[in-house]
Amino acid sequence: MSADDPQQVPRAKGGRAPDVFEPGGWVPMRSHSQDEEVDFVIVGTGAGGGTLACKLAEDGFSVVAFDAGPYWRPLEDFASDEHHQSKLYWTDERITAGANPIKLGANNSGRSVGGSTVHYAMVALRFRPEWFKARTRLGYGADWPIDWQEMWKYYTEVEQALTISGPINYPWGPRRPRYPYRAHPLNEAAKLLARGAEALGIDWTETPIATLSAPKGKAHRCVYRGFCVTGCSTNAKQSVLNTWLPRALTAGAEIRDLAMVGRIEVDKAGRATGVHYHREGAWHFQKARNVVVAGYAIETPRLLLNSACEQFPDGLANSSGLVGKNLMVQLNQAAWGQMKEEVRSYKAPPSLTISEHWNYEDRGKDYFGGWAYMSQGPLPITWVKELAGQRGLWGQRLIDEMARSNHNVGLKMVGEVLPDERNRVTLAEETDRFGLPIAKVEFSYSDNDRAMMKHALSFMDDSLAAVGATERWKEWDDTCHLNGTARMGDDPKTSVVNADGRSWDIPNLWVCDGSVFPTVGGVNPSLTIQAIACRTADRIKALSARGEL
Amino acid sequence: MANRFPGYDVLAKRDTLSWNDKTREVIAERLAMSERSDLLSDRQRATLRTAIDRIVPQPEGRAPVNALALLLAKIADDGSDGHRHHQLPGLRACYERGLDAIEEEAKARHGTSFHLLDGSQADLLLSAIERGDVCSNAWGDLPPAIFWGWRLLPDIVSSYYAHPSAWSAMGFGGPASPRGYVRIEGDRRDPWEAVEADDGTLIPAARQNKHVG
Numbered sequence: 001m002s003a004d005d006p007q008q009v010p011r012a013k014g015g016r017a018p019d020v021f022e023p024g025g026w027v028p029m030r031s032h033s034q035d036e037e038v039d040f041v042i043v044g045t046g047a048g049g050g051t052l053a054c055k056l057a058e059d060g061f062s063v064v065a066f067d068a069g070p071y072w073r074p075l076e077d078f079a080s081d082e083h084h085q086s087k088l089y090w091t092d093e094r095i096t097a098g099a100n101p102i103k104l105g106a107n108n109s110g111r112s113v114g115g116s117t118v119h120y121a122m123v124a125l126r127f128r129p130e131w132f133k134a135r136t137r138l139g140y141g142a143d144w145p146i147d148w149q150e151m152w153k154y155y156t157e158v159e160q161a162l163t164i165s166g167p168i169n170y171p172w173g174p175r176r177p178r179y180p181y182r183a184h185p186l187n188e189a190a191k192l193l194a195r196g197a198e199a200l201g202i203d204w205t206e207t208p209i210a211t212l213s214a215p216k217g218k219a220h221r222c223v224y225r226g227f228c229v230t231g232c233s234t235n236a237k238q239s240v241l242n243t244w245l246p247r248a249l250t251a252g253a254e255i256r257d258l259a260m261v262g263r264i265e266v267d268k269a270g271r272a273t274g275v276h277y278h279r280e281g282a283w284h285f286q287k288a289r290n291v292v293v294a295g296y297a298i299e300t301p302r303l304l305l306n307s308a309c310e311q312f313p314d315g316l317a318n319s320s321g322l323v324g325k326n327l328m329v330q331l332n333q334a335a336w337g338q339m340k341e342e343v344r345s346y347k348a349p350p351s352l353t354i355s356e357h358w359n360y361e362d363r364g365k366d367y368f369g370g371w372a373y374m375s376q377g378p379l380p381i382t383w384v385k386e387l388a389g390q391r392g393l394w395g396q397r398l399i400d401e402m403a404r405s406n407h408n409v410g411l412k413m414v415g416e417v418l419p420d421e422r423n424r425v426t427l428a429e430e431t432d433r434f435g436l437p438i439a440k441v442e443f444s445y446s447d448n449d450r451a452m453m454k455h456a457l458s459f460m461d462d463s464l465a466a467v468g469a470t471e472r473w474k475e476w477d478d479t480c481h482l483n484g485t486a487r488m489g490d491d492p493k494t495s496v497v498n499a500d501g502r503s504w505d506i507p508n509l510w511v512c513d514g515s516v517f518p519t520v521g522g523v524n525p526s527l528t529i530q531a532i533a534c535r536t537a538d539r540i541k542a543l544s545a546r547g548e549l
Numbered sequence: 550m551a552n553r554f555p556g557y558d559v560l561a562k563r564d565t566l567s568w569n570d571k572t573r574e575v576i577a578e579r580l581a582m583s584e585r586s587d588l589l590s591d592r593q594r595a596t597l598r599t600a601i602d603r604i605v606p607q608p609e610g611r612a613p614v615n616a617l618a619l620l621l622a623k624i625a626d627d628g629s630d631g632h633r634h635h636q637l638p639g640l641r642a643c644y645e646r647g648l649d650a651i652e653e654e655a656k657a658r659h660g661t662s663f664h665l666l667d668g669s670q671a672d673l674l675l676s677a678i679e680r681g682d683v684c685s686n687a688w689g690d691l692p693p694a695i696f697w698g699w700r701l702l703p704d705i706v707s708s709y710y711a712h713p714s715a716w717s718a719m720g721f722g723g724p725a726s727p728r729g730y731v732r733i734e735g736d737r738r739d740p741w742e743a744v745e746a747d748d749g750t751l752i753p754a755a756r757q758n759k760h761v762g
């Protein structure tokens with residue numbers, strides 16, 4: 001083990017944190033003692049926690065943000081290699097169950113300072129406005145306690161902060177401002193989506209995407225290397241690690257890497273007093289006036305449940321009994337085929353074009369909810385697992401099929417799964433290396449999901465047929481993203497937190513990540529998670545000014 | 550199938566701008582990996598080796614892929630991929646039980662060890678496991694189809710496609726940082742990408758692939 005191995009030895013210490021833009025570089029970091037009762041402890045530095053840390057620090061609050069993962073400097077730490085880069089994933093044991101157990105780890109869970117955004121695919125989409133009132137306006141799921149006009153403002157803030165590259169006019173939904181940077185040129189996989197959509201008579205567009213199409217500060221533009229979901233070694237990707245967190249440090253936030261929070265402490269009066277965390281081989285306690293949980297939709301309920309105490313025997317913030325329930329993945333089924341020409345979809349970010357047609361068009365559906373679909377660019381290991389697992393290929397047939405990958409073309413959906421209490425996170429009996437009970441995740445497809453998959457797969461297959469793809473096949477079983485498990489709402493009986501992310505049961509305990517989603521929509525979630533975090537920060541500032549924290 | 554990318558070798562780009570230091574370091578380590586002999590029993594390793602040979606045959610005319618070495622390293626770590634199917638035990642225990650069961654299955658069906666079966670017998674046996682259609686009671690409560698689909702198959706194919714020889718054989722560009730790519734349209738390639746054998750160009754692919762770098 002080397003002394004500068006960021007997976008073994010914390011980097012953010014002694015008044016400095018890594019400078020993500022310079023190999024070997026450092027930036028100053030404010031440090032807090034454990035006895036200092038900081039204004040906010042935040043558990044998790046991903047889309048929710050990292051964004052909130054920045055905003056709260058900029059508002060003048062004292063903030064210590066914890067992450068179980070390492071603090072990377074992408075330029076020196078990231079290889080162009082799928083296998084090696086599995087160091088970015090949450091690979092501690094979790095049990096997966098239900099009628100359709102979901103894959104975790106690489107598929108949807110990060111463990112790094114910056115969270116899952118360090119290896120996300122950067123697709124940056126807004127919700128369809130009606131989804132914030134899905135129950136009232138569309139007849140399914142649950143209403144959000146926030147309305148879309150307010151969210152539109154926060155979406156703009158995030159799009160600016162991440163310097164999103166996107167089209168001049170977005171074909172769907174209410175007007176939105178110009179994206180800060182121009183759209184990327186299209187790779188062949190993206191063009192094939194576009195031609196298919198034209199042939200089927202629906203709109204498509206260049207995907208708004210969080211990677212630079214021109215330089216910005218110390219980060220240069222995307223070089224189309226295509227390894228995005230294994231981490232971007234050039235810093236073109238606008239992740240939480242290289243956007244919100246450098247700002248957070250400048251504003252005075254402290255970040256503690258390789259620091260696993262195991263329990264939230266609650267006093268006799270029923271208020272959170274701080275967190276127990278494991279770092280450098282020992283347990284420590286950090287005092288705080290407020291605790292924010294932002295560990296994503298599995299670790300957040302796990303921590304709340306693992307923090308059960310005499311007063312709250314069923315776990316914290318759980319008087320509704322809903323902590324861990326209504327886990328929502330998104331459908332990630334795909335249609336694939338072969339082109340005569342070389343597509344070489346390994347080049348450029350994987351999803352440069354999109355159609356949200358079926359997010360905004362409800363006629364002709366025999367199911368609730370929406371879905372979008374995007375062009376694809378799987379790397380070899382991802383692709384071989386799909387060919388083997390989904391198409392049942394192995395032996396020479398598999399090797400031969402892999403040798404035709406440069407002609408492969410695919411379209412993948414991101415489809416809305418409805419909230420269902422049977423899809424949930426609970427605690428298993430088994431414990432992890434910290435002695436903490438691990439999560440058990442249960443998921444089953446519903447009839448609604450199956451009807452949506454059927455429609456989407458046949459539509460995407462038609463699109464591939466329209467551009468001349470042959471030997472087409474359908475991948476029926478794949479999911480992506482995680483949301484729900486600590487839903488927000490207006491009623492303490494049917495939700496875990498209110499619109500501000502504040503738990504109903506413990507007034508100084510908050511949740512700020514993908515877990516708060518009451519419904520998930522048919523778009524990738526990270527832009528919405530960051531927008532919610534910006535809103536939560538504004539609400540905290542307002543409440544604080546009124547003495548209501 | 551004949552070699553589609555004659556003469557193409559991802560490793561020829563090792564010292565170019567397509568590879569950064571970190572990539573050079575981790576790939577060098579991988580290429581140098583040897584098969585651990587202190588892990589699993591000799592019989593279990595022989596079974597695993599045969600399963601790998603059947604599931605991912607070696608590329609023709611290229612340096613062999615050391616998938617077994619990589620997979621043994623993973624079994625040694627006894628880590629996790631971040632999920633475990635609820636019907637499977639932990640990683641190493643799962644391999645020990647599953648490989649023993651494959652061996653017993655071979656004995657029950659053919660009266661001999663799995664690694665001594667001829668190729669088509671071994672394939673038929675693996676297909677039976679894939680379908681969950683087994684006769685040995687050595688499987689116990691280990692569901693064969695789930696062992697196959699959630700453990701053996703994904704682990705083996707991902708170990709194999711972590712090797713540069715496998716990338717070369719499929720014409721994958723391989724590591725690509727910091728240089729990345731310039732020509733991203735269809736039927737276009739950068740000079741540092743593979744040429745396919747029958748793509749109709751005047752200069753034979755094997756000759757062009759010598760100059761990829």
Ligand SMILES: Cc1cc2nc3c(=O)[nH]c(=O)nc-3n(C[C@H](O)[C@H](O)[C@H](O)COP(=O)(O)OP(=O)(O)OC[C@H]3O[C@@H](n4cnc5c(N)ncnc54)[C@H](O)[C@@H]3O)c2cc1C
Pocket residue numbers: 043044045046047048049066067068069106107108109110111112113114115116117119120121122123124125229259260261262294295296297299300303481482512513514515524525526527529
């Ligand atoms: C391969 C992949 C591709 C994706 N592509 C897209 C995309 O294109 N567009 C999009 O919008 N979204 C995408 N996503 C999803 C997106 O990354 C997530 O939805 C988002 O990052 C979730 O934000 P979060 O704040 O809830 O959690 P995360 O970003 O996952 O952050 C949670 C952090 O909390 C830490 N943590 C958890 N528990 C503890 C604890 N007890 N103590 C200390 N630290 C803890 C974790 O280490 C982690 O770093 C993708 C995800 C993956 C995996």
Ligand code: SF4
Pocket residue numbers: 211221222223224225226227228229231232233234235236237348349729
């Ligand atoms: S394609 Fe662009 S965003 Fe993706 S990893 Fe490469 S440089 Fe980063």
